[in-house]
Amino acid sequence: MSNLNSSLPLAGVRVLDLSRVLAGPWCGMVLGDFGAEVIKVEHPKRGDDTRDWGLRVGATETTYFNSVNRNKRSVCLDLQTAEGQQIARELAQQSDVVIQNFKFGGAEKLGLGYERLKEGREDLIYCSISGYDRRGPEAARPGYDVVLQGEAGLMALNGERDQPPLKFGVAAVDLFTGMYSAQAVLAALFERRKTGKGRHIEMALFDCGLMITSYYGLESMIMGEDPPRYGNAHPSIVPYGVFDAEDGPLVIAVGTNRQYERFCREVIERPDLVDEDRFRTNIVRAANREVLVPELKREIAKRKREVLLERLARAGIPCGEVLGLHEALTSQRAAEAGLVTTYAHPEAGSTHVLAPPYRFDGARLPVRSAPPQLGEGTNEVLHSLLGLSHERLSQLKAEGVV
Known part of the structure; x- marks a missing residue:
């Protein structure tokens, strides 16, 4: 043709x-x-x-x-x-x-x-x-x-x-x-x-x-029941998901313990959250998410999105804005x-x-x-x-x- x-x-x-x-x-x-x-x-x-x-x-x-x-x-x-x-x-x-x-x-x-x-x-x-x-x-x-x-x-x-x-x-x-x-x-x-x-x-x-269904499917087979639903959060990584800054939402994915330490010290300026035994590793953070995540949300909500994104990027932590679909399609990146x-x-x-x-x-x-x-x-x-x-x-x- x-x-x-x-x-x-x-x-x-x-x-x-x-x-x-x-x-x-x-x-x-x-x-x-x-x-x-x-x-x-x-x-x-x-x-x-x-x-x-x-x-x-x-x-x-x-x-x-x-x-x-x-x-x-x-x-x-x-x-x-x-x-x-x-x-x-x-x-x-x-x-x-x-x-x-x-x-x-x-x-x-x-x-x-x-x-x-x-x-x-x-x-x-x-x-x-x-x-x-x-x-x-x-x-x-x-x-x-x-x-x-x-x-x-x-x-x-x-x-x-x-x-x-x-x-x-x-x-x-x-x-x-x-x-x-x-x-x-x-x-x-x-x-x-x-x-x-x-x-x-x-x-x-x-x-x-x-x-x-991927890894969720295999987890379900081992558990013998449906895995819990976490919405935008992650079943085993904390903090991870969508958070509200003072002026809009952003995505934060703190994947490792070293990233978590930098997140607390350099991004939200809460070194005390690093030293607690309940929060030292991803496994215990996931187990104690109901205590930790509300505290992190309060800290994130105090700061502008642009400030957070700049700090997160400098600390090497995966992050990004939450854009509307039209914003994404018309973005400079696209x-x-x-x-x-x-x-x-x-x-x-x-x-x-x-x-x-x-x-x-x-x-x-x-x-x-x-x-x-x-x-x-x-x-x-x-x-x-x-x-x-x-x-x-x-x-x-x-x-x-x-």
């Missing part, structure tokens, strides 16, 4: 993204960030569900859609029609990777399942994303991030001790599943270079949600890193696009194309890859297939 950058790691790899909403599109976007040509298939009228979520950008885009669909082309196909299904199969034959998250059995019903598509492409890498184990008793259950956050125990470890279960601010299970899926696709692409064979990758939201880009938009005038977080050889991977308008690549992709004539494309459009 015209926007393919041959210097990127996945240049020459073509991905057919049949997925929608978040986990699958995130996987496709990661592959696109690395240079793959990603063809996103959408319904001609409705498009991806997320084109109707979030704040409107032009006629067919939203902030939600744009957050997971940079570096892609949009091709409209009605997969409920025989012609649409056949075109999708032909596109799969021209692709290295297929991503799908249809309801259980949906891909097979449309003639787009792995067994069907690999008949003409033995080296096809096919990634299926579902809510639950596709081979288990819950295979047909739909997967929704908020449900999975509850079922995977994530809500139970999030938030303050005296609050009800709390979900993460973003769709963490979907996002991690998308990233895990991209990792699996990359591994399969690497293996294919040696074997010439493809793979059927099966990813489940529940599996990925459980995995990101600007210097090139993390927020602006693209011209034919209807909205301009639109913001977050840049990939990866740097190769010192350079950030580029946003090669802004998130696509609905169907913007239909004619070009189907003409260049499948040889469909402009007359045939006009006929398919009149029939509602594209």
